[in-house]
Amino acid sequence: MPAELWRRTSTVRRVFAPVVRTSVSAPTRRGGDAYRNFALPCLQKLAYKLRTRPRTNFSILSNGEKSSAPCKLVRGKYNAPMSDTGKGLLKDLFTLALLIVVVVIPIRVFVVSPFVVDGESMHPTFENLDYLIVDELLYDFKAPARGDVIVFRYPGNPSVFYIKRIIGLPGETVSINHGAVTITTADGQTIGLAEPYIVNEDATYTKKVSLNPGEYFVMGDNRPNSSDSRVWGPLPKKDIIGRVDLRLLPVKESGLFPGATSYASQASTTELVTP
Numbered sequence: 001m002p003a004e005l006w007r008r009t010s011t012v013r014r015v016f017a018p019v020v021r022t023s024v025s026a027p028t029r030r031g032g033d034a035y036r037n038f039a040l041p042c043l044q045k046l047a048y049k050l051r052t053r054p055r056t057n058f059s060i061l062s063n064g065e066k067s068s069a070p071c072k073l074v075r076g077k078y079n080a081p082m083s084d085t086g087k088g089l090l091k092d093l094f095t096l097a098l099l100i101v102v103v104v105i106p107i108r109v110f111v112v113s114p115f116v117v118d119g120e121s122m123h124p125t126f127e128n129l130d131y132l133i134v135d136e137l138l139y140d141f142k143a144p145a146r147g148d149v150i151v152f153r154y155p156g157n158p159s160v161f162y163i164k165r166i167i168g169l170p171g172e173t174v175s176i177n178h179g180a181v182t183i184t185t186a187d188g189q190t191i192g193l194a195e196p197y198i199v200n201e202d203a204t205y206t207k208k209v210s211l212n213p214g215e216y217f218v219m220g221d222n223r224p225n226s227s228d229s230r231v232w233g234p235l236p237k238k239d240i241i242g243r244v245d246l247r248l249l250p251v252k253e254s255g256l257f258p259g260a261t262s263y264a265s266q267a268s269t270t271e272l273v274t275p
Contacts, residue, residue: 012115012132012151012161112136113241114248115151115161121220121227122163125149125197125259131249132163132258136242144169144216144240146183149259152218153239156232161241164228165259167193168217170237173210176230179203179223197221197261205230216240221259 117130126132126149134151144150144166154160168174171186179201181193202223207230211217215234220226229235247258 011118011154012163112245115163117163121222121225122149122165122259123222123225124199125165125221126163126244126247129249130247130253132244133246133248134242135245138243138245139237139240144237144243147261147263149244150218151241151244152235153241154232155236155239158239162228163244164218164220164226164235165197166216167219167229168209168211168234170211170213170215172217173208174217174229176205176207179205191263194263195261197259198223200224209234214238 113134113136115132115134117126117128117132120128132151146166146169148166149163150166151161151163154162167181168183169185173184175182175184181195183191183193185191198221200222205223209217209229211234214237216237217229218235219228219230244259246256247254
């Protein structure tokens, strides 16, 4: 395997919720209107009366009439009490925080995770910078299947995440003869694997690997530019993060179960054992 292959293989980067910029509306003028229409005339007239008749004990309303009540800002629908506004804001913030703690964080940590593809080892199924959602809960209820596109921790460095396709299952033997893949199942059936997702064949590989329980053989769809089980060996199940169930970006390629495939049309025979 060429040394530069390690630099070309596709990794994925775990990401948090994307930053979404929203447009900012023009500043509201409700407070200014209230001040200009109600408070300012009242204050101006009150100041005038105080200057000309210091002992006057009444205020002038905005309509010019006298009032014995102290001059004050007329409360309307645009002038809610500050105490009420503060309580409503605190209630909204508390509700949002509770929603994040109870719903968002558990889903983000235990159910699904977003990843961004970095590299071209899964071309043409996935391209560089594709934004993917990975189901982390699925394999707690069912075993990984052949053909699943998965994200996993690279066994040689658990801080690095790889994206590959499952080719061989536990207990099977994977044979590669000049790029052609043959699977010998645990019950002795031999399967010639038809792989419609491959556009770049790699006819240089000839390899045979037997998988132990809990081990998987994974490969990238772009075989000449993929560092996978052909290089660093089988993948332990404990390193699997989950299956890629959704692609969000690019938008024109978005959809459920990207990379899903079927081997229904593959040719299969039964291995003959001669005495």
